[in-house]
Amino acid sequence: MDVILIGYGRMGREIERVLVDRGHRCVARVDPRADGADARSLDEIPGAGANAGRTAARTPADCAIEFAHSEGVVDNARWYGAHGIPAVVGTTGWEAERESVRRIVEEAGSGYLWGANFSVGANLFFALVEAAGVLLHRFEDYDAMMLETHHRHKKDSPSGTALEAARRLLEVYRRKSDIVTDALQRPIEPHELHVASVRGGSVPGIHELTFDSPFDSITIRHSARTRAGFALGSVLAAEWLAGRSGFFSVDDFFADRLKGQGEV
Ligand SMILES: NC(=O)c1ccc[n+]([C@@H]2O[C@H](COP(=O)([O-])OP(=O)(O)OC[C@H]3O[C@@H](n4cnc5c(N)ncnc54)[C@H](O)[C@@H]3O)[C@@H](O)[C@H]2O)c1
Numbered sequence: 001m002d003v004i005l006i007g008y009g010r011m012g013r014e015i016e017r018v019l020v021d022r023g024h025r026c027v028a029r030v031d032p033r034a035d036g037a038d039a040r041s042l043d044e045i046p047g048a049g050a051n052a053g054r055t056a057a058r059t060p061a062d063c064a065i066e067f068a069h070s071e072g073v074v075d076n077a078r079w080y081g082a083h084g085i086p087a088v089v090g091t092t093g094w095e096a097e098r099e100s101v102r103r104i105v106e107e108a109g110s111g112y113l114w115g116a117n118f119s120v121g122a123n124l125f126f127a128l129v130e131a132a133g134v135l136l137h138r139f140e141d142y143d144a145m146m147l148e149t150h151h152r153h154k155k156d157s158p159s160g161t162a163l164e165a166a167r168r169l170l171e172v173y174r175r176k177s178d179i180v181t182d183a184l185q186r187p188i189e190p191h192e193l194h195v196a197s198v199r200g201g202s203v204p205g206i207h208e209l210t211f212d213s214p215f216d217s218i219t220i221r222h223s224a225r226t227r228a229g230f231a232l233g234s235v236l237a238a239e240w241l242a243g244r245s246g247f248f249s250v251d252d253f254f255a256d257r258l259k260g261q262g263e264v
Helices: 010-021 070-083 095-108 120-136 160-172 228-241 250-258
Strands: 002-006 025-030 063-066 087-089 111-114 143-150 178-180 192-199 206-212 217-223 246-249
Touching (some): 010 025, 010 228, 087 228, 095 246, 111 228, 120 217, 143 160, 160 206, 246 250
Parallel strands (some): 002 025, 111 246, 143 192, 178 192
């Protein structure tokens, strides 16, 4: 595939490496600031002027992969739609615009796949959390809790990944209904799931779900080593999106893979 990268920061560079490894071509790197970018905006890409979508069916690439900043997500979605280019979007922090983007994509009839965590391992972790929740729900001796650890620069807590894992657990582990993220100055209620965060050092991200009983303890742990896992997941998602139209989330892609339809 010929791919346009939108955002040439830490993730964009990692994705470029994975694209090349998998035999794809990076035909443009779009970033208003980054060194090494060859276009400052999408409209600077040759053959992709502001009116190109209306006046000529120019498609300067087979796919776009966007890991940039949330402010650009809506305008970029219009551009992908106008040019008929499927897009994989890993940029986070645009929950409020999700429905507008969905409408843009549906009106354009293009393909769009977004996700807050493209790591194959993290998505396997989510699947294991759900499976464990189904099992452990039946054993009242076991109580559940979650802990996540990240490097000292991380701005938000708990991580989006921890919240997603907690949300998925609560769907199947019906004895708990509420997520509590604060430091507790009281005993926790049985229906509350405590999701705690620790910050420090350079840890790329550790997520642990523990089921604890008076007799023993079971922990499921995902520990990221590098950003390469996110990058690989986004490229696999782009390969999956080719030839599909619609507004997808990374869950649709991994659910398909976990059903055994293709290799991860
Ligand atoms: N979904 C996932 O699996 C996953 C994993 C890691 C990071 N992320 C998210 O991806 C995004 C990028 O992460 P990063 O670590 O590469 O950040 P980064 O700050 O290293 O790089 C982001 C780059 O995007 C550029 N940019 C900003 N606005 C742009 C626009 N409108 N068009 C093109 N480029 C633009 C910036 O100049 C910067 O170079 C963040 O939102 C981050 O939360 C998602």
